[in-house]
Amino acid sequence: MISGEPDAICALLDELGAQGIRATGLAVDYASHSAHVDGLRERLSEALDGLRPRPARTRFYSTVEPGPLDTRRLTSAYWYRNLRRPVEFHSAVRALLQDGFSRFIEVSPHPVLTYPVLETAEWAGSSVSVVGSLRRGEGDERRFLLSAAEAYCNGVPVAWKNVFSGRGARHPDIIPQEELHPSVTWQSARSVLHWERCPLVRGQQSRHEFSNQNWPLVRYLFRHCMLNYPTRVAECPCRTRHRSTGMG
Structure with a gap:
């Protein structure tokens, strides 16, 4: 930056x-992470006066001081440095990769950091998945749940029972295991991700007029890719790339 x-x-x-x-x-x-922030130091200190940070239950990685950071140090002085100093984003992502993290979620109104994370991982020779939470013009619950589903397909645990509790949700009828090709299991099916970039899906779109709105993803992906193209699915780069991360 x-x-x-x-x-x-x-x-x-x-x-x-x-x-x-x-x-x-x-x-x-104003231009963050530059001398333009100097005039805000007193205002920021007053606004955050009385801040008493506590230990976090999860590890916290900072773009101010790359590497795991004790969250009790997140005082008003830290947040001023966060706004004033250069963003060590690359170093922070590298530290996460070195510590074994491979699944990233960007919580923001619109994803802007997904590509930098992917580029950093590529330079480091690491396989990762990166998803956003909301998108510009799509700040509703539907978009959030779609992002949660994408994260789930990438191996991130999601408490679906909590999401659908009290909504009358039910399990839909899907393809039974016995109808799948012998080389395909539901466990391995999780590895077929990023259908928008999948050549198997793109090749069938025009024939079936596939879209988010008018064709259920599960039915399309499994019935047309896994039942009809079991050998090609095994060679699909979408699956190969994610299988190497131990996600299926």
């Missing part, structure tokens, strides 16, 4: 674009 005077940032974006380097400007009221 680079911050500074608006004119200088615009000139840099033009230069990077001319070189074929993907870069995006963010519209903000």
Whole structure:
């Protein structure tokens, strides 16, 4: 991340674009992670006065001080450094990868960090899955549950019983194990992910007019890929890539 005077940032974006380097400007009221933040130090200290951070139940990795951090150090002084200092995002992701983390969820109104995580993992030679939570123009429960389902397909545990409790939800009829090809099991089926990029799915879209709204994903994916193309499914890069992570 680079911050500074608006004119200088615009000139840099033009230069990077001319070189074929993907870069995006963010519209903000002030340039975070630069000297522009210095004038906010007193206001921020007053706003966070009385903050008493406690130990977290999960490990906390910081982009200020890469590596696991004791959350009792998340005082007002820390949050000022968080806003003022450069973002050590790459170092933080590398620390997570080195400690064995391979599933990432970006909690935000719209995903902007998924590609940086994937790029960092690629440079590190690690296989990971990255999903967002909401999307621009899709900030409702449906979008959140779709993201939860994508995370679940990537091996992230989701408490579905809590999600659907009291809603009259039921288990739908799906393809029984005995109808699947002998080489395919429901356990291995979890590995066939990212259907939008899957060549097996793309090849059938026009014939079946597949979309999120008018064709259930489970029925399409399993009946048309696993029943009709069991050998090709085994060779699908979507499955191969995720099977190497031990997720099926």
